[in-house]
Each structure stands twice: as C-alpha cells, then as structure tokens.
Amino acid sequence: MEAEAPHLLEKREKKERRQGLPELKNAVKGKVVLRFAPNPNGPLSFGHARGIVINGYYAKEWDGELILRFDDTDTVVKPPLPEAYNQIPEEAEWLLGFKPHRIVIASEQMPHYYEHAVSMLERGFGYVCQCSGESFKEYRVSKSECPCRVNDIELNLELWTKMTNGTFVPGDAVVRVKTAMDLKNPALRDWPALRIQNTEEHPHPRKSIGSKYRVWPLLDFQSAVEDYIQGVTHIIRGKDLMDSTRKQTLLYQHFGWDYPETLYWGRVKVHEWGGFSTSQMRRDIEDGLFTGWDDPRLPTLTALRNRGITAKALRDFWVELGVTQKDISVPLSTLYSHNTKCIDDDAPRLSFIRHPEKLHLKGEHPASVSVEVHPNHPSRGMRTFDVTSKDIWVEHEDSVKTEVRLKGFTNIENVGGSAKIGSIERNDRRPIIHWLPDTSVIPATLIVAEDGEVRRLEGLIESHTYPAGTMVQLERIGYARIIDNSTLIFTHS
RNA sequence: GCUCGUAUAGUGUAGUGGCCCAUCAUGAAGGACUCUCAUUCCUUCGACCCGGAUUCAAAUUCCGGUACGAGCACCA
Structure with missing residues (x-):
C-alpha cells in the first residue's frame, strides 16, 4: 500500500483557519482599484466605516488603490453638506491609517x-x-x-x-x-x-x-461611468445594490466594457442604536435634538472617536464581521471588547469619585500613599497622595459600607463619616474601594452617553497632568477620554 | 405582486463532499493572578432552519418548504 497509494497514508494537516478577509477574486498585485463612495450629505457614520475598512483592507493587501468618491449628484432629496467634503477625507484617513489614494468628486x-x-x-x-x-x-x-x-x-x-x-x-x-x-x-x-x-x-x-x-x-449611471473612467477593478458594497450591479452590467455591455468583480455585504444593525440615517440625523441636529454631529449619542465616526473608540478597534471589528451577505445585528459589547484590547495597555489609571462623600480618618497612618500608574507596568511610576490632612473622598455608594479597604492604603472602619484606621497591611478579603485625598482632587464632570441619553456625572477627578485626548482608565468604573481639565467622557466599562 | 439574496452556538464567524461528534472571537458561568467590578490566564456552556433526494460518505450538491432581508424612486 505504501508503494501504491502513498497519499492515503499521508496525514492530512488540519486546515488552518483563514485569517482576516477572504481572498479577492481576480486580483493582481499592484493593479487593484477599489472605491468607497459616500454621499457627502453628512460626516461618516459607523456604517460607512465598514466600506472604508473593508475596501481599504483590500487596497492595502493588494498594493492597490482606494478611491474616495463623493457621490454628490442629488441636490434636492439628499443635498450635500459643504463641510463634509473636508471632514470625510480626514475621517477616512484617521480610520484607515493612510490617505485614500485618489479623491473623486462626482459633481466635477x-x-x-x-x-x-x-x-x-x-x-x-x-x-x-x-x-x-x-x-x-x-x-x-x-x-x-x-x-x-x-x-x-x-x-x-x-x-x-x-x-x-x-x-x-x-x-x-x-x-x-x-x-x-x-x-x-x-x-x-x-x-x-x-x-x-x-x-x-x-x-x-x-x-x-x-x-x-x-x-x-442618477447613481446607477454616474457610478457605472465613473468606475469605468477610474479603472475600478473590484466593487465591494451593500447587497441592497445588487440590482444596481445588474443594471450597470447591462450598461457596460452596451458600451462594450467589462464589469468589475463585485462583492456584497448584508445589513448591519447595532442592537443599542437601531436605525439612524444620515438625513434623519441631519434633521434632528438642525432641530436641536442633538448638539451636533459629534453628540455622543450619535453613531457618527466623529462621536465615536470623541468618546474614545479607536480606529484600530473599528478596523478589527469590521474585519471580524467580514463580508458575508447575512443581515446581522451586533451588540456594542463586541466593539468595546476590541477597543479595550487597543487601549488598556496604554491607559494610565486614575480615580474618579462619583457622588463624593468626605470621610475623616482617625488613627495612625503613613503620611503618604503610593499606587501604580498602571499595574501591569511598574516602570511607569507611582501616583503619590499626601494624606496628612486626614480628609478623604469616597463614592457615596462606598461610604455606606462599614468595613472596606482603601486601595493601596489601609483598612478602615467607617461609621458615620468617621473612618477608623484599621490594619495598614491587607489582612482580610474585605472589599477594596477607590478613594482620593482632598489635597489632590479637582471637581470634574464625567459625561456618560447610554441608552440614548447623556448624563453628566459630577464628581472629583484625581489631579493629573495628562493632556486632552488621553485615554485613561477610571478605577472600578471604566475607560474614559480626557476632554479638558475638568471634563471626561466615558468610553465604556 | 414580480425579482434578487441569505440561513452554522445568545451574538458574530471559519468551513466549497470524507480532516467536522464542526473553528475562532465575543457572551455567560466558574476558577487562577491581582490591594480596581480592569487587564492577563485556565475551565465549562452552547450551533449546522425544516423535509426529501444524490452519494460508500453532505454543514458542504440538488429539489421542495419555511423564515428573514433587499430591489422594482426623475435618492444614494
């Protein structure tokens, strides 16, 4: 048998799981041209990100080009927004990590x-x-x-x-x-x-x-002619445009052109968001329902970015969903999970006290306390608190617990605003809470957008010198992005 | 109504006739580590829409259902 049919004896290797997106059909390295063609009637939203990420991924993989095209041929039903012509390329670059290779404006x-x-x-x-x-x-x-x-x-x-x-x-x-x-x-x-x-x-x-x-x-004609002019080789778009492909193929046959390879994806709904259309958002913003395109309740790229969702998290998210034609509904937790992986390792730890309650310490304790900037990276140093004033802040919710441990500091017994110092060493399993001394706090607001509402949580942030834009982790709360000295915006837990 | 498309664990996803009593991620539950309800790590849970057919062999092919979605705009 060994001589007659050796292939039957060979151990077949376990097939490896495909990484990333499926291979593009009929693609030639260096010759691939893709495009993403939004209507500039508003800035980009979460859904647009799919088009940019997927097309950009293939453009990069095949050493090809990505065209960003403004399909601005309707002035009545979906009139273009002038600002979008500058904002969209900037957002696309942020998301991709590179500039689109060509920008085409249909109206030109x-x-x-x-x-x-x-x-x-x-x-x-x-x-x-x-x-x-x-x-x-x-x-x-x-x-x-x-x-x-x-x-x-x-x-x-x-x-x-x-x-x-x-x-x-x-x-x-x-x-x-x-x-x-x-x-x-x-x-x-x-x-x-x-x-x-x-x-x-x-x-x-x-x-x-x-x-x-x-x-x-109209779209079908404009898009078909433009794809031909630009030498687009592959079109990846929503399956709602399947008949568009068929219409355009008929036009291509008339002209004697070859239609590009086409791939489709299905509809995506985010469970927490439901349906948002660019036109509807535009009306709602004009009606004052939202503060602007970056209102944290909106699923725009600018809002997500402002809230601390990273470009890489969005890229990973969309690549993971792939290009199936299934209509899907995904929870935000999936995006958040990608984001956590992107930011946790960098995010310095900070304390934020919601609904602060003051406690006065009674008993002997060290004059200062140090905790790590990042527990997984001791080399990043320590945060040192002066506690000689004996006045500290804890969250209201924690202030009603009697036996707790102040993180990095000491056990306390808390009765009616007066905290008796217990063991400095940790010697039991009592809950650990975060706290701040009154010598190193700044009144601050944590903006939280959840369930379609924006809540402004007043509290105390640990004094720090991080610049605006820094992603931090608020201990026991979650990740947040620094807006300014006294404002943070909550990203996710 | 006509046309087109899709159907794998709670949610996504891999899989193109035998490597599949089905992959990976996320989620949930439990645990380890940890002076955060974080991160990291480990364990467990859980799926091929239904019915036929072809075949030695079907998640994978064919036929018929069912469900869901999309197009039939002088929108994109």
Missing part, C-alpha cells in the same frame, strides 16, 4: 457623464423618455414598451438639448438605458440614467457647481 465629473449620455443616445441604446413616473411604472409592470422607446436618434438628441437648455423642467423627461421590457427582473427594465433637477431652487452647495447643470446623472 459632469462633462464625462454628459459625454457618455450623448454617446448612449447616438449609439441608440439610450433614449429620452417623456412619460411620467406613474405611467412608466405601468409599462414596467405590464412589460410593455413606452412610446418614447422608438424615438430615432435625431429626436433623442433634440430632446436631450431641451433637457439641458431648460426647455424641459423636472418631471418632463429622463434619459433611460434601453435594456428590455420583458426582463425577468422588473428593476432592470429600461432603467433611468439621468434626470432634471431644479438647480435654481436647489443649487448644488459647491459654489463652483451651483446652478450650472440642470440634468444630473
């Missing part, structure tokens, strides 16, 4: 879209349709062709001119891609490629664009 590419629209009309696979949305819907449902479908090229070009020169107003006409009205999938039947927007009343917020164009491409 309008000449290309017009050129392709005209080409489509000239080559006969597009037509100007003057049917109303309602009546076209009937044609689509009944698989019948609308009267405009038979327009000859000259007529289509004439109508196109009427679209662009202002003869037609919104609703009068759209440009459609000629597919087939008997396609199985109704979504694909002669889909609309460009429409007219009233840019006098709704000018594009970018000054250089403003009311310059009346005819604007």
Whole structure:
C-alpha cells in the first residue's frame, strides 16, 4: 500500500483557519482599484466605516488603490453638506491609517457623464423618455414598451438639448438605458440614467457647481461611468445594490466594457442604536435634538472617536464581521471588547469619585500613599497622595459600607463619616474601594452617553497632568477620554 | 405582486463532499493572578432552519418548504 497509494497514508494537516478577509477574486498585485463612495450629505457614520475598512483592507493587501468618491449628484432629496467634503477625507484617513489614494468628486465629473449620455443616445441604446413616473411604472409592470422607446436618434438628441437648455423642467423627461421590457427582473427594465433637477431652487452647495447643470446623472449611471473612467477593478458594497450591479452590467455591455468583480455585504444593525440615517440625523441636529454631529449619542465616526473608540478597534471589528451577505445585528459589547484590547495597555489609571462623600480618618497612618500608574507596568511610576490632612473622598455608594479597604492604603472602619484606621497591611478579603485625598482632587464632570441619553456625572477627578485626548482608565468604573481639565467622557466599562 | 439574496452556538464567524461528534472571537458561568467590578490566564456552556433526494460518505450538491432581508424612486 505504501508503494501504491502513498497519499492515503499521508496525514492530512488540519486546515488552518483563514485569517482576516477572504481572498479577492481576480486580483493582481499592484493593479487593484477599489472605491468607497459616500454621499457627502453628512460626516461618516459607523456604517460607512465598514466600506472604508473593508475596501481599504483590500487596497492595502493588494498594493492597490482606494478611491474616495463623493457621490454628490442629488441636490434636492439628499443635498450635500459643504463641510463634509473636508471632514470625510480626514475621517477616512484617521480610520484607515493612510490617505485614500485618489479623491473623486462626482459633481466635477459632469462633462464625462454628459459625454457618455450623448454617446448612449447616438449609439441608440439610450433614449429620452417623456412619460411620467406613474405611467412608466405601468409599462414596467405590464412589460410593455413606452412610446418614447422608438424615438430615432435625431429626436433623442433634440430632446436631450431641451433637457439641458431648460426647455424641459423636472418631471418632463429622463434619459433611460434601453435594456428590455420583458426582463425577468422588473428593476432592470429600461432603467433611468439621468434626470432634471431644479438647480435654481436647489443649487448644488459647491459654489463652483451651483446652478450650472440642470440634468444630473442618477447613481446607477454616474457610478457605472465613473468606475469605468477610474479603472475600478473590484466593487465591494451593500447587497441592497445588487440590482444596481445588474443594471450597470447591462450598461457596460452596451458600451462594450467589462464589469468589475463585485462583492456584497448584508445589513448591519447595532442592537443599542437601531436605525439612524444620515438625513434623519441631519434633521434632528438642525432641530436641536442633538448638539451636533459629534453628540455622543450619535453613531457618527466623529462621536465615536470623541468618546474614545479607536480606529484600530473599528478596523478589527469590521474585519471580524467580514463580508458575508447575512443581515446581522451586533451588540456594542463586541466593539468595546476590541477597543479595550487597543487601549488598556496604554491607559494610565486614575480615580474618579462619583457622588463624593468626605470621610475623616482617625488613627495612625503613613503620611503618604503610593499606587501604580498602571499595574501591569511598574516602570511607569507611582501616583503619590499626601494624606496628612486626614480628609478623604469616597463614592457615596462606598461610604455606606462599614468595613472596606482603601486601595493601596489601609483598612478602615467607617461609621458615620468617621473612618477608623484599621490594619495598614491587607489582612482580610474585605472589599477594596477607590478613594482620593482632598489635597489632590479637582471637581470634574464625567459625561456618560447610554441608552440614548447623556448624563453628566459630577464628581472629583484625581489631579493629573495628562493632556486632552488621553485615554485613561477610571478605577472600578471604566475607560474614559480626557476632554479638558475638568471634563471626561466615558468610553465604556 | 414580480425579482434578487441569505440561513452554522445568545451574538458574530471559519468551513466549497470524507480532516467536522464542526473553528475562532465575543457572551455567560466558574476558577487562577491581582490591594480596581480592569487587564492577563485556565475551565465549562452552547450551533449546522425544516423535509426529501444524490452519494460508500453532505454543514458542504440538488429539489421542495419555511423564515428573514433587499430591489422594482426623475435618492444614494
């Protein structure tokens, strides 16, 4: 047997678990081009992070390029927010750890879209349709062709001119891609490629664009043409855009182009957040329901960052979820767990006393007490407290316990605000509490965003010299980020 | 209604016919360490939607259900 079928004797190695994301199909090192294309109608949110992280991961893995593209072709329903054009690239860079290789703004590419629209009309696979949305819907449902479908090229070009020169107003006409009205999938039947927007009343917020164009491409057309122009090789996006892929593939066939490899992910809901849309957040902020895009209750990148969620935690989180097409619902604890791994080793320990109660010490004790800055890193030094005043602060909740141990200091017996010093050595299993001497405290506020509310916990923070932005661990409470001398924001426990 | 898609432990995820009485993470429970309810470490718990078919062999293929989601916008 050994001679005849040696492979049967070979011990097959246990398959190794795949690390990170699955391999990209048809990818060539150095030639991969990916893109992430948000609508700049607000800053990036948690969900956008998936697009950036996943596309960025592959761009890096394949020595390719990541394009950040602003799909800002709607000035009426989802008008762009001017600040977003600066904020989004900055947020993307923070999240990725590198700058996107190219930035493309769709509203600056309008000449290309017009050129392709005209080409489509000239080559006969597009037509100007003057049917109303309602009546076209009937044609689509009944698989019948609308009267405009038979327009000859000259007529289509004439109508196109009427679209662009202002003869037609919104609703009068759209440009459609000629597919087939008997396609199985109704979504694909002669889909609309460009429409007219009233840019006098709704000018594009970018000054250089403003009311310059009346005819604007719709997503499926704009995105398809732009992907071709930019040489995108792989598209990874939500599965809600599956029919978009099919529509665009039909357009690519008309033009004689090859459609990129496409991958999809499903819907993600965060249990604690429910549904937030950028448009809704924008309205709520304008209505004063939130203080701004960085309101800690909001799932925006800027809010998460401000709260102390690290870019790496977000990256690890999204890579762990992968690119499955399943619709999933994840608890925030998963993200927090990644974040803890990212920050704990660096976070200096500090005490914060919520609802402080003063205790007066009675008895003999050392004049000063030292505790570690970080218990796993003695080399980072000690925090030393002067306790000669004998007045200390503990949390209200701890002040009602009689037998406790002040961390790093002494056992006490606490009765009615007066704490009798017990053993300096730890000699029993009594609970250990955190405390601060009144000589080294600063009144401070801990901002806690939980369950859709923001609570401001007044208390005392241990005096320190850490700069704003430092991630610290508040002993027995959790991680927090320093905002300023007297303000911290709670990250998670 | 038409079309498309997905279904593995509580939550995510690996797995493309035999390495799988199913991986890893998270979670929960217990324990070790620790002068934090932190970190780290150890142990335990727990899953292939249902029904058929193909096959010597199916989480993996096929058919039929069921459930959930998405598209059918002159939004992205």
